[in-house]
Amino acid sequence: ETGVTQTPRHLVMGMTNKKSLKCEQHLGHNAMYWYKQSAKKPLELMFVYNFKEQTENNSVPSRFSPECPNSSHLFLHLHTLQPEDSALYLCASSPRGVDEQFFGPGTRLTVL
């Protein structure tokens, strides 16, 4: 148990749906991340937040919209996704952003 939780753990959605992924950490960390893990591809960094401010957007399509309302919570809002967006979405946090990262269990997303 790393102290980073993600909900839901599994999500199936149609291409026209709108859904949100939630990540929560109560480790007192200042940095939070969204990653995408697809089969046969390296883990891809999507977004980085430091002290609630977005410091990295790794050329992610606008159908993915992150939100960081406070230092403990991170959301990923999804709308009009494509089947190729099906993947494991991982959230992570880090004490200062330059240390090791603590990962949540991930949300397995399937887009039909």
Next chain:
Amino acid sequence: SQQGEEDPQALSIQEGENATMNCSYKTSINNLQWYRQNSGRGLVHLILIRSNEREKHSGRLRVTLDTSKKSSSLLITASRAADTASYFCATDESGTSYGKLTFGQGTILTVHP
């Protein structure tokens, strides 16, 4: 090829044997990290080695870093069936955004009882 490439892609050994995985990268780094992932789950941090360090130990893990060759190795000694997982190296590249890690594709380790 990409930053943080692991070699081999898959490794199969017997319990009690040692497992060695290698990672190569292309750019200057602040640190290099190793993570483990059990099937379809989140990653677990194993060890971090900074660019000015050459070797680090943690329990049965030994990590080396050779910045002149831009390579690192992870050695797991006296492997156990529970070590079966995917192992990833990740680099914190110099000059990139705060906390941005680049991961390799990983080595799938299978330890047979």
